[in-house]
Amino acid sequence: MSGARGRGARWRRQRPLRTRLALAASAAVALVALGVCTAAFFVIRYEMFHQLDLNLTQSATRLTQEHRGGSPDVLAGECRYLSAPACAQIVPAAPADDPARPFLLPVSAPVREVAAGERAPYFTNTTLFGEPVRMLTTPFGREKALQVALRSDTVEQGVRQAAGVLAAVGGAGVLLAAGLGYWVARTVLAPVARLTSTAERIAATRDPRHRIELPPGPPGRQDEVTRLATSFNTMLGELEQSVTAQRRLVADASHELRTPLTALRTNAELLARGDRLTATQRDRASGALGRQLREVTGLVNDLIELARDEEPRPLLEEVRLAALVEHTVGTARTHWPMTTFLLDIAPDAAPVTRPGVPARLTRLLTNLLDNAAKFSPPGAPVEVALAASGGTVELTVRDHGPGIAPRDIPYVFDRFYRAEAARALPGSGLGLAMARQIARAHGADLTAEAAPGGGALFRLLFEAGHSVGRAHEL
Known part of the structure; x- marks a missing residue:
């Protein structure tokens, strides 16, 4: 048993999926076609013999009504030529009562039992003068049995013709099943073949710009x-x-x-x-x-x-944003002693907490404060404000420097991007890119804009219902 399973597994591995699917679909359709043809053959055969049996029963009934009390002899037709509608004879229960003329139809012990009332009527197939006949044996009055025979060669010929036609239909069904199986496998697996080809092309060229060609159709009805x-x-x-x-x-x-x-x-x-x-x-x-x-x-x-794509999974905490902002601003005052930092925390924002990684959030705020202090002119303050409203928390950092030109706003968070006003200042151009990455990982939105009256304004918005991103992004 295990050897057969092993051979089947090897066969599945060695044969392409398209071949296996085509064979499976062909086998399924072929089995259905052969099953339908076989069932149709037996139904036709049954109906044709059933019709012959009905004819025999009607002939027996007619003869019983016409010859009640008749002698045990041939009732109708010349059985030698089987040209009559039905060849019939009456058989007594006792052999001693047999007529002088020999019986034309075969008489056996079951026939005597029917005549004696010991057995129910029955049908049988026999041969008479070299021709196949169908014979009914049924009771006929008291202690007698009536035998009625009809030629069955036409029925058998019809059954053979039906078998030949159904065999041809079944063979055509098998061929059609093979074609349909191949078509189904090719059609169904065409997207998979394109997917495989694209994946192999990408693996060979290491170019991810390739795409799989999709069939036309509305997006909602795709398989x-x-x-x-x-x-x-x-x-x-x-x-x-x-x-x-x-x-x-x-x-x-x-x-x-x-x-x-x-x-x-x-x-x-x-x-x-x-x-x-x-x-x-x-x-x-x-x-x-x-x-x-x-x-x-x-x-x-x-x-x-x-x-880096992944980091050690951090332990998330409920971070009090107000305390974290106070600590970060205090650190910035130490690093930038010549810059004044003004902090405004709204009363509604003081108890607000958000799930996050304190070290990463501290890095985000430090980058924003360092950027603001770097561009602030001597004597100009950096304004930091934290406010909360309806579950949304907003942190703003504003400086009074040269501001951000409209053409630079779309690129201010790009890696290594530095505006003309910042190219003479120290820095790598990565701080704001890192700040946005940390903000997105915490489900926050970081934007930049030109502040009214001059300077740059950065908004960090924690919206209600947003969750912290994946751990490796943090």
């Missing part, structure tokens, strides 16, 4: 295979975006790292020839080398934050 192809196309679109973003990140990172690495190599080469430098030159080169190392380290850390 399961078409929906699978649609989902695969959607997955390919997401993969293409991911690959494009990854390539762009690598290209931008290599571009951003080229300048500080060149400066690091230059200063390192200068320090390697320290015996030729004065003490002041060595101190200046050493300080520049330290600043550039910190800049490169910060840039690499930011790239790791943005590029």
Whole structure:
């Protein structure tokens, strides 16, 4: 048994899915066709013999009515030629009462039993003068039996003809089943074949821009295979975006790292020839080398934050946003002593909590505050406000710097994007991109706009009912 199962499993592995589906569909249709033809044959055979039996019964009834009290002899027709409507004879129960003339129809013990009333009427098939006949034996008065025979060769010929026609129909049905099975397999598996071809092409070319061609039709009436192809196309679109973003990140990172690495190599080469430098030159080169190392380290850390797909699953907490904002603003005052930070927390927002990761939310706010302090002119404050209304919490960070040009607003959260006003300032252009990534992971929306009266205004909106994103996004 296990060997048969193993051979069946190997056969399924070795045969393509299209072949297996075609064989299964063909076998199913062929079995139905053969089953219908077989059933039709037996129905036709039964009806034809049933009609012959009815004729025999009617003939027996007519003869019984016409010859009540008749002698045990041939009643009608010349049985030798079987040309009469029915060949009939009366058989007594006792052999001693048989007529002098021999019986033309075969007489056996069951016939005597019917005549004696010991057996019910019955039909039988026999041969008379080389011709097939159907014979009915039924009681005829007292102690007698009536035998009525009709030729059955026409019925048997009709049954054979019906068998031949049905066999031809069954054979045609098997051939049609094979064609339908092949057509069904090819039609049903066409999207799967296109999906497989697309997947193989992507694996060979490593290019996720390919798509599966979908059949025309309304979206609401797609079958399961078409929906699978649609989902695969959607997955390919997401993969293409991911690959494009990854390539762009690598290209931008290599571009951003080229300048500080060149400066690091230059200063390192200068320090390697320290015996030729004065003490002041060595101190200046050493300080520049330290600043550039910190800049490169910060840039690499930011790239790791943005590029990695998964992180260790954090423990979510109910974070009090007001306390977190107060702590982050206090830290920013320490890092930016020349900048004034004004904090306004509405009374309704003080007790509000949101599920999240405190360290990640702190990083988000720190990036916003660092960006605002970097662009704030001397003596201008950075205004931070936290408000709540109807389950929605809004945090705003505003500076009084040069603001954001309308053409820069769509790109301000892109990685490595830096407006013209920011290109002379320190930074890698990753802080705001990281801030938006953290906001989206926490179900919040981060936007930027030009503040009324000058400066930039960033809004962080926690809407009611939004949940924290997947753990690896946090």
